[in-house]
Amino acid sequence: MADQSKRWILMTTAQTPTNIAVIKYWGKRDENLILPINDSISVTLDPEHLCTTTTVAVSPSFDRDRMWLNKKEISLSSDRYQRCLREIRSRANDFEDEKKGIKITKKDWENLHVHIDSYNNFPTAAGLASSAAGFACFVFSLARLMNVKEDLGKLSAIARQGSGSACRSLYGGFVKWNMGKNDDGSDSVAVQLADEKHWDDLVIIIAVVSSRQKETSSTTGMRETVETSKLIQHRAKDNRRLVSELHLIFLILILARVQSFRIIGCVEKWNSAEGSPQVCAILFSFDTSPQIDAGELTSINLSTKNGWRVFANAFVKTSAAAYTFDAGPNAVLIARNRKVAALLLQRLLFHFPPHPDTDLDSYVIGDKSILKDAGVKDINDVEALPPPPEIKGNIPAQKYTGDVSYFICTRPGRGPVLLGDESLALLSPETGLPK
Ligand SMILES: Nc1ncnc2c1ncn2[C@@H]1O[C@H](COP(=O)(O)OP(=O)(O)OP(=O)(O)O)[C@@H](O)[C@H]1O
Numbered sequence: 001m002a003d004q005s006k007r008w009i010l011m012t013t014a015q016t017p018t019n020i021a022v023i024k025y026w027g028k029r030d031e032n033l034i035l036p037i038n039d040s041i042s043v044t045l046d047p048e049h050l051c052t053t054t055t056v057a058v059s060p061s062f063d064r065d066r067m068w069l070n071k072k073e074i075s076l077s078s079d080r081y082q083r084c085l086r087e088i089r090s091r092a093n094d095f096e097d098e099k100k101g102i103k104i105t106k107k108d109w110e111n112l113h114v115h116i117d118s119y120n121n122f123p124t125a126a127g128l129a130s131s132a133a134g135f136a137c138f139v140f141s142l143a144r145l146m147n148v149k150e151d152l153g154k155l156s157a158i159a160r161q162g163s164g165s166a167c168r169s170l171y172g173g174f175v176k177w178n179m180g181k182n183d184d185g186s187d188s189v190a191v192q193l194a195d196e197k198h199w200d201d202l203v204i205i206i207a208v209v210s211s212r213q214k215e216t217s218s219t220t221g222m223r224e225t226v227e228t229s230k231l232i233q234h235r236a237k238d239n240r241r242l243v244s245e246l247h248l249i250f251l252i253l254i255l256a257r258v259q260s261f262r263i264i265g266c267v268e269k270w271n272s273a274e275g276s277p278q279v280c281a282i283l284f285s286f287d288t289s290p291q292i293d294a295g296e297l298t299s300i301n302l303s304t305k306n307g308w309r310v311f312a313n314a315f316v317k318t319s320a321a322a323y324t325f326d327a328g329p330n331a332v333l334i335a336r337n338r339k340v341a342a343l344l345l346q347r348l349l350f351h352f353p354p355h356p357d358t359d360l361d362s363y364v365i366g367d368k369s370i371l372k373d374a375g376v377k378d379i380n381d382v383e384a385l386p387p388p389p390e391i392k393g394n395i396p397a398q399k400y401t402g403d404v405s406y407f408i409c410t411r412p413g414r415g416p417v418l419l420g421d422e423s424l425a426l427l428s429p430e431t432g433l434p435k
């Protein structure tokens with residue numbers, strides 16, 4: 001039995017990455033358990049640049065479960081939080097720390113209340129997958145606090161019930177969410193395809209067009225698509241993924257804005273000048289051997305492992321850059337290596353320069369070494385950028401100052417970690433309240 005006479009507080013802090021899907025999850029076959037109508041694949045983004053940090057605490061002195069998100073108290077009453085809490089509590093195990101005089105049995109966990117404080121170092125509910133990093137961190141930190149022994153795959157099935165895309169944030173690198181077949185969702189879990197070192201010079205540049213809360217959430221958007229779109233039914237059944245991915249991206253782009261289309265235009269112009277296919281979602285090669293002509297792209301079966309390899313190889317060999325969106329206006333641009341990323345950033349800064357009074361340091365954040373590779377040190381270098389060769393001889397180059405709020409340069413990153421350093425905890429060890 002937990003010793004009620006001692007007002008101890010037991011705490012755990014974890015950090016979890018976000019992820020960007022290259023084959024999107026869009027549509028559910030079960031709204032309560034969050035079971036998808038298709039497999040999806042994502043790249044986990046480096047938590048150094050985008051992540052959620054969550055501290056969870058338990059104490060006999062807490063009189064109810066409470067949660068704070070980005071410094072404001074929020075309600076834990078929604079089904080999604082309740083389901084994750086229930087699933088973790090039911091798997092809790094005995095815990096003892098003799099030095100601190102803490103002893104908690106499996107049964108005690110049911111009556112002990114938790115405090116949860118979470119912080120996203122990037123905009124919340126703006127189409128940058130905050131629910132993915134957020135629910136992955138919620139589940140991972142509670143599981144560690146409550147001494148849950150289940151592996152990451154099992155935890156991914158719990159995080160999935162908070163937000164579908166969260167299951168993929170339990171792993172670093174390149175991750176697949178198997179849609180599964182079982183009605184209880186037990187086989188709808190994430191698996192790691194390759195770790196973050198597999199393609200370590202891949203660069204991802206996020207153009208934040210708007211960090212305001214989205215008008216349509218992914219949950220609502222995908223529900224309406226499933227109810228009204230014949231194409232989505234086709235996507236779920238047809239394994240010729242490339243064609244259906246293209247259809248999907250247009251459905252998702254309905255949530256985009258004019259600025260998003262200008263960014264697409266910039267990338268597409270460059271791809272066309274290079275004679276490259278337009279790639280709006282990509283898959284990754286786990287084997288560099290197959291030599292297949294990119295001309296076959298529209299006819300291959302992309303649901304097979306070989307098909308995925310073919311697509312990735314075509315991207316590596318021929319495409320300048322790829323772009324994708326996560327149900328919002330912010331464009332996610334993908335460059336196959338740092339050299340291509342530097343050329344891409346030059347183009348982006350040429351077409352979408354910051355306001356003259358904006359500090360370049362806050363305009364391009366994350367991995368700033370890409371700026372150095374692009375030969376840009378300050379605002380004068382941005383102003384001196386020549387028009388990209390693909391627009392030479394055409395109508396005068398267009399500049400859209402103010403279209404982009406800022407750019408985040410990042411790369412594939414690791415999965416969740418515990419932060420052992422107590423000074424990083426968001427809750428006070430004395431009061432269990434936000435610091
Ligand atoms: N750190 C967090 N901890 C727990 N829950 C979070 C956290 N961050 C976000 N959430 C939950 O996720 C919701 C936002 O999810 P939503 O799907 O609307 O946006 P998004 O995930 O940022 O965008 P998208 O999924 O389209 O990329 C928040 O309202 C909150 O309930």
Ligand SMILES: C[C@@](O)(CCOP(=O)(O)OP(=O)(O)O)CC(=O)O
Pocket residue numbers: 020021023024025026034040129131132162163164165166218219220325326327
């Ligand atoms: C476009 C997407 O980012 C949609 C993500 O949707 P969510 O996982 O946020 O939706 P819910 O399961 O309803 O919480 C594609 C993806 O990440 O695969």
